[in-house]
Amino acid sequence: MASILRVDKVSKYFGGVKANQDVSLSVGTGSIVGLIGPNGSGKTTLFNSIVGTHPIDRGAIEFDGREISTLPVPAVAKLGLLRTFQQTRIFGKVNCIQNMLISSNPTKENLITIFSKVPEELTEKAENLLKFVGLHQKRKLLAGDLSFGQQKLLELAMALMNEPKMLLLDEPTAGINPTLINGIIDRLITVNKEFGITLLVIEHNMRVIMNLAQEIYCLAHGEMLASGTPEEIKNDQRVLDAYLGAG
Amino acid sequence: MKRNNLILYGALLVFGLLAPFLFPAFKLQISFMWILVILALTWDVQGGQMGYNTFGNILFFGIGMYICASTQIGLFFPLEEWTASGGEKTFLHTPSQYFLGLSAGLVLAGIVPVVVAALIGYGILGLRGHYFAICTLGLGIAAGELAGGIEIIGAGQGMTAPPWPKGIGDTEFRSEFFYFLTFITMLATFTFLRWAYQRRFGLVLNAIRDNEDKAEAMGIHTMRYKILGWMVSAFFVGIAGGLVGNMVGYIEPTEIAFAGATYGVFMILMAILGGKGTLWGPVIGAMVFHIFKEGFWTFFLGWQYVALGVLIVVIVIFFPEGIMGWLREKFPERFGEVVDEADRKAQVVLK
Numbered sequence: 001m002a003s004i005l006r007v008d009k010v011s012k013y014f015g016g017v018k019a020n021q022d023v024s025l026s027v028g029t030g031s032i033v034g035l036i037g038p039n040g041s042g043k044t045t046l047f048n049s050i051v052g053t054h055p056i057d058r059g060a061i062e063f064d065g066r067e068i069s070t071l072p073v074p075a076v077a078k079l080g081l082l083r084t085f086q087q088t089r090i091f092g093k094v095n096c097i098q099n100m101l102i103s104s105n106p107t108k109e110n111l112i113t114i115f116s117k118v119p120e121e122l123t124e125k126a127e128n129l130l131k132f133v134g135l136h137q138k139r140k141l142l143a144g145d146l147s148f149g150q151q152k153l154l155e156l157a158m159a160l161m162n163e164p165k166m167l168l169l170d171e172p173t174a175g176i177n178p179t180l181i182n183g184i185i186d187r188l189i190t191v192n193k194e195f196g197i198t199l200l201v202i203e204h205n206m207r208v209i210m211n212l213a214q215e216i217y218c219l220a221h222g223e224m225l226a227s228g229t230p231e232e233i234k235n236d237q238r239v240l241d242a243y244l245g246a247g
Numbered sequence: 248m249k250r251n252n253l254i255l256y257g258a259l260l261v262f263g264l265l266a267p268f269l270f271p272a273f274k275l276q277i278s279f280m281w282i283l284v285i286l287a288l289t290w291d292v293q294g295g296q297m298g299y300n301t302f303g304n305i306l307f308f309g310i311g312m313y314i315c316a317s318t319q320i321g322l323f324f325p326l327e328e329w330t331a332s333g334g335e336k337t338f339l340h341t342p343s344q345y346f347l348g349l350s351a352g353l354v355l356a357g358i359v360p361v362v363v364a365a366l367i368g369y370g371i372l373g374l375r376g377h378y379f380a381i382c383t384l385g386l387g388i389a390a391g392e393l394a395g396g397i398e399i400i401g402a403g404q405g406m407t408a409p410p411w412p413k414g415i416g417d418t419e420f421r422s423e424f425f426y427f428l429t430f431i432t433m434l435a436t437f438t439f440l441r442w443a444y445q446r447r448f449g450l451v452l453n454a455i456r457d458n459e460d461k462a463e464a465m466g467i468h469t470m471r472y473k474i475l476g477w478m479v480s481a482f483f484v485g486i487a488g489g490l491v492g493n494m495v496g497y498i499e500p501t502e503i504a505f506a507g508a509t510y511g512v513f514m515i516l517m518a519i520l521g522g523k524g525t526l527w528g529p530v531i532g533a534m535v536f537h538i539f540k541e542g543f544w545t546f547f548l549g550w551q552y553v554a555l556g557v558l559i560v561v562i563v564i565f566f567p568e569g570i571m572g573w574l575r576e577k578f579p580e581r582f583g584e585v586v587d588e589a590d591r592k593a594q595v596v597l598k
């Protein structure tokens with residue numbers, strides 16, 4: 001299987017903190033890959049490194065056949081690689097529909113596109129996607145008035161509105177009502193299978209990630225500890241130790 | 248367009264067109280009110296819609312003022328001699344020179360600030376929060392100092408704008424002429440912003456205000472919108488500056504052109520008073536502010552700044568969201584968005 005994302009020996013330090021140390025991973029086109037690891041193991045930092053939030057100290061990152069490790073955030077996003085945030089980020093003072101419309105990014109941003117009306121059919125698309133994540137009835141609410149879990153769902157819908165090739169999801173089920181979690185797993189599989197979007201998912205909920213991912217990577221202390229199928233990871237002694245605090 | 252909007256537009260238009268004839272004694276005052284509306288509207292592009300509290304828009308006002316007057320003079324006479332010797336006594340514009348100069352001057356008063364905004368925008372709009380505010384504060388002050396050192400525009404002494412040419416009506420006609428120029432410029436500013444806010448431009452400015460990092464993460468080159476927004480503000484503010492220079496007739500670097508302590512602060516207060524981040528807020532804020540201010544100047548002579556200070560405190564405490572914000576809260580059916588309580592309470596279900 002060809003890989004859409006290849007992270008090659010990436011290191012990122014914050015002063016003395018080695019948040020990522022020689023981290024490598026690769027994500028096959030069309031797959032769902034999991035990224036797990038204890039708190040502070042460097043998962044979010046790796047996402048930030050991939051999308052260009054901060055410059056990396058060493059290593060290479062290739063997306064869709066292009067070196068992207070020096071590109072700024074909007075440029076990476078424009079290539080079709082989007083991320084969602086662990087602490088939700090939405091546009092709080094405008095309503096959910098407007099959040100969606102902002103997120104549908106024109107490929108070009110010039111005087112003409114900047115000053116053109118948002119096409120009518122986008123509103124319909126926005127409503128359908130909000131329906132998809134269960135927020136249709138709340139579409140006229142200010143996004144800032146949604147609960148944390150609802151904002152997570154909105155962020156997912158916003159990402160889909162952008163029609164990316166690949167999505168990096170930072171704990172998509174955190175803070176979400178447990179009764180909805182099966183629904184989310186189901187939606188993410190649809191996103192992958194039907195929308196054709198490759199997923200790399202950070203998740204603390206083991207049941208979710210084991211159900212979702214075909215392959216899982218485990219970080220600990222900024223280094224890649226193990227990788228393999230859910231079955232292999234579940235039975236990997238190093239992973240178990242890391243989670244129990246012994247590693 | 249909603250019906251009460253249509254009434255509002257009509258009333259404003261009728262008032263604007265008839266005012267100089269209904270209240271001839273207040274022509275100049277009302278012209279300045281339209282100028283203040285322009286300043287508040289254009290400040291709100293950054294301060295309200297985009298969430299960037301700029302103290303620097305006064306820069307474009309001053310540049311517009313100097314560029315306009317310099318063009319009006321320099322097109323026909325040596326600028327240096329004009330400023331050195333009180334040239335308006337030596338050189339006389341014929342009516343056609345005057346109007347040609349004024350047209351060219353006002354065009355450049357719009358264009359030059361736009362170019363300046365484009366050139367400095369990339370560096371300055373990369374700053375955020377307090378850093379941006381402080382840096383823009385420095386811009387206006389530095390520009391005033393700089394202008395005070397340039398001999399050809401009169402340095403600290405200032406310069407005069409060309410006087411009204413002989414043979415074209417009296418001073419009443421002159422005031423009416425500038426009245427309609429300010430009114431039209433205000434209408435153009437309002438109409439353009441109203442149009443632009445309904446475009447992707449407006450949506451993205453709000454996105455930048457609410458969460459710029461998220462906007463970038465969604466693939467939006469926010470810098471382009473920020474610079475473009477500043478160029479739009481610079482254009483209209485620059486023209487306003489050109490007009491004010493001509494209306495006052497005398498240009499001085501720190502009190503009139505780069506007047507951070509008066510116009511520079513007023514534009515912020517007016518937008519906040521009316522309700523920042525709304526289209527009508529700055530318009531209403533500027534009108535209310537101007538009427539109060541003129542009243543204070545008449546009734547509390549000597550205490551006017553104290554009265555203004557009290558007004559500001561009252562605004563911030565009782566109307567933190569401005570007049571429009573207050574109206575939206577009080578009368579959401581008419582001025583705001585009503586969200587169905589059922590929608591608000593609805594549970595999210597996934598299959």
Ligand SMILES: Nc1ncnc2c1ncn2[C@@H]1O[C@H](COP(=O)(O)OP(=O)(O)OP(=O)(O)O)[C@@H](O)[C@H]1O
Pocket residue numbers: 014017018019037038039040041042043044045046086
């Ligand atoms: N901007 C930053 N400046 C300084 N240190 C940082 C920064 N971002 C992350 N770190 C540090 O890097 C390490 C890895 O943090 P990171 O957020 O990537 O962990 P994580 O695996 O996402 O944890 P969690 O599961 O809690 O989200 C931590 O020690 C954190 O304190």
Ligand SMILES: [Mg+2]
Pocket residue numbers: 043044045086
């Ligand atoms: Mg994290």
